[in-house]
Amino acid sequence: MTTGRIGGCQVSAVPDGEGPAKAVPPRSFGEEGARLSYGAYLRLPDLLAQQVPQSSAPDELLFITVHQVYELWFKLLLHELEQARDAMAEGELWLAGHKFRRVHAIERVLVEQVEVLETMTPQDFLEFRALLAPASGFQSVQFRELEFLSGAKDAAYLERFRGASDAEVARLRRRLSEPTLWDAYLTALSRRGLPISDDEIMESLLTVARDRGSHDDLWRLAEDLLTHDETAAHWRMRHVQMVERQIGTKSGTGGSTGAPYLRGRTLLHYFPLLWELRSWL
Structure with a gap:
């Protein structure tokens, strides 16, 4: 040849x-192709130009980078949770389970990422903290979208965001009106012929838990939801511990009470009925 x-x-x-x-x-x-480079595909010049410190403090780059990475993970989580929700509603339970496994892996990274911020001492943070006001993590629109999508909807937040664009407020309003993960799970139960009214839902959850032979896929999805809930709570707890370690009981830069406000949020449950279910088994 x-x-x-x-x-x-x-x-x-x-x-x-x-x-x-x-x-x-x-x-x-x-x-050989020479059509697309690594830097061009990831838009690295634009991406790496987004870390713009407001001071000469050495650790401000760390602070900016970690929070920007959080927002990138939030974007991906919203993408994956939307797909998990839609898959549950459409009866593709295997796909929803696959998406939840990815969500759980990402959320574990979010928890571990707190440790990176904790390498910054309180003294290092105080070198530039005053320049942040009134900016605050409280103003993360994507984080509120995640809470709304997970079921913790609160329209009051729409009036409390400073500097939110019209597009961001519109996104939050859409999240308030669209189905949650729990709504989608109830749809999956209904598709299986299980009643989902307020008076009957606990009995349906018990049926799923006690008849794994018939409803194991629904049981595993309930566990996926609970893991999402638990890991989000773990992140909130690690976050408030980090804040207390950095600033003690000082008020937040956005005007909140700081650590006391955050500690109150650690009691939040996205799916309270799944936690209550344990008491009935």
């Missing part, structure tokens, strides 16, 4: 009697 090139394609010539020569298209990946 011999090879050559015709019109930009590599041609393989086969011995007599074995058929015609075949033109093989040029490779369009790797260095």
